[in-house]
Amino acid sequence: MNVCEYKPGLEGIPAARSRISYVDGQQGLLEYRGIRIEELAAQSSFLETAYLLIWGQLPSKAELENFETEVRYHRRIKYRIRDMMKCFPESGHPMDALQASAAALGLFYSRRALDNPEYIREAVVRILAKIPTMVAAFQLMRQGNDPVQPRDDLDYSSNFLYMLTEREPDPFAAQVFDVCLTLHAEHTMNASTFSAMVTASTLTDPYAVMASAVGTLAGPLHGGANEEVIGMLDEIGSVDNVRPFVEDAIANKRKIMGFGHRVYKVKDPRATILQELAEQLFQKNGSDHYYSIAVELEKVVEEKLGYKGIYANVDFYSGLVYRYLGIPTDLFTPIFAIARVAGWLAHWKEQLTVNRIFRPTQEYVGEHGHSYVPIEKR
Numbered sequence: 001m002n003v004c005e006y007k008p009g010l011e012g013i014p015a016a017r018s019r020i021s022y023v024d025g026q027q028g029l030l031e032y033r034g035i036r037i038e039e040l041a042a043q044s045s046f047l048e049t050a051y052l053l054i055w056g057q058l059p060s061k062a063e064l065e066n067f068e069t070e071v072r073y074h075r076r077i078k079y080r081i082r083d084m085m086k087c088f089p090e091s092g093h094p095m096d097a098l099q100a101s102a103a104a105l106g107l108f109y110s111r112r113a114l115d116n117p118e119y120i121r122e123a124v125v126r127i128l129a130k131i132p133t134m135v136a137a138f139q140l141m142r143q144g145n146d147p148v149q150p151r152d153d154l155d156y157s158s159n160f161l162y163m164l165t166e167r168e169p170d171p172f173a174a175q176v177f178d179v180c181l182t183l184h185a186e187h188t189m190n191a192s193t194f195s196a197m198v199t200a201s202t203l204t205d206p207y208a209v210m211a212s213a214v215g216t217l218a219g220p221l222h223g224g225a226n227e228e229v230i231g232m233l234d235e236i237g238s239v240d241n242v243r244p245f246v247e248d249a250i251a252n253k254r255k256i257m258g259f260g261h262r263v264y265k266v267k268d269p270r271a272t273i274l275q276e277l278a279e280q281l282f283q284k285n286g287s288d289h290y291y292s293i294a295v296e297l298e299k300v301v302e303e304k305l306g307y308k309g310i311y312a313n314v315d316f317y318s319g320l321v322y323r324y325l326g327i328p329t330d331l332f333t334p335i336f337a338i339a340r341v342a343g344w345l346a347h348w349k350e351q352l353t354v355n356r357i358f359r360p361t362q363e364y365v366g367e368h369g370h371s372y373v374p375i376e377k378r
């Protein structure tokens with residue numbers, strides 16, 4: 001391939017050499033640092049997986065305990081950040097609130113000692129610890145309530161659900177939520193990761209790197225599909241309406257949300273894992289209307305579009321799980337961000353070790369040789 005050829009969206013052009021994750025879309029394989037996602041979902045936790053992604057290897061027992069403890073004690077946010085968030089309009093999108101708050105962290109902690117491993121570690125811990133607190137705080141504040149303080153006796157995911165709902169979380173629901181975070185933690189080179197790397201390559205502070213990635217994830221072509229799944233299930237309304245809905249969508253070339261993937265041409269391995277967990281969750285706590293529609297929808301889509309390699313993707317089931325946990329639809333993408341922060345931090349750290357500022361080129365297709373025309377003569 002001629003590397004100088006212009007490719008819209010840089011499609012197919014390697015932007016980095018990375019050791020962080022690997023996807024094989026034909027085989028339905030996803031690995032973080034060489035470990036299959038199925039093994040991590042079954043045996044690891046989100047924080048352990050984040051450690052693996054960021055530092056390149058699984059932590060020892062002591063390393064994991066230290067890391068969890070550090071994250072636990074950095075969950076609180078400064079009252080000035082809370083006060084700033086209180087001024088955000090309640091009608092604003094939580095992704096915009098998160099982007100602004102992530103950037104605001106830089107006002108308090110930026111020192112840019114990027115060659116100091118301690119600085120890197122502190123930034124990693126702070127970001128992983130505080131992002132969920134900021135998401136939950138905005139949720140409560142936009143309802144007119146004071147944010148609740150994080151609870152040190154709860155693990156990462158239980159604490160987030162507690163901060164969001166002010167209720168003791170069901171342990172199995174918290175475990176399923178933790179797996180959702182693990183599954184969304186990293187996915188090779190994509191728009192938000194690239195955005196994080198471009199920002200990182202200028203050697204700015206890590207909070208600016210995160211804010212830039214959050215802003216990129218916010219767009220509907222990237223983070224928003226799981227929100228749309230719920231809207232679509234609302235539109236379908238009943239199990240009986242599934243088949244006519246799918247037939248109509250196919251006839252009118254309308255995309256069915258939560259199905260298909262640019263890379264996976266077999267079932268997304270993350271969707272398989274989440275489907276099993278969602279089933280267990282619904283069986284344990286009582287099925288819901290949406291789940292019955294979703295099961296029928298997956299069956300009909302596979303029957304009609306499976307031959308094209310269109311299967312359920314991770315967003316199909318994560319939307320269902322989050323809805324079942326009582327999480328408002330517009331928090332689905334911020335939750336994606338809570339998880340993906342692990343991958344962004346891993347790429348930030350990797351970028352620093354081989355840094356060269358991103359400076360692609362362009363093909364100029366404009367004109368030359370015009371003269372300036374004074375305003376009264378235009």
Ligand SMILES: CC(C)(COP(=O)(O)OP(=O)(O)OC[C@H]1O[C@@H](n2cnc3c(N)ncnc32)[C@H](O)[C@@H]1OP(=O)(O)O)[C@@H](O)C(=O)NCCC(=O)NCCS
Binds near residue numbers: 254313
């Ligand atoms: C994710 C997505 C953008 C991948 O798209 P892609 O790899 O570029 O695939 P294309 O859009 O070129 O689609 C290839 C074919 O499959 C069909 N197709 C792809 N996804 C489909 C879907 N969700 N529903 C119905 N048909 C779909 C296309 O219409 C096209 O059919 P054609 O060959 O007859 O024209 C696409 O599948 C999609 O929009 N899915 C719904 C949104 C979603 O769930 N996004 C989250 C991804 S994690």
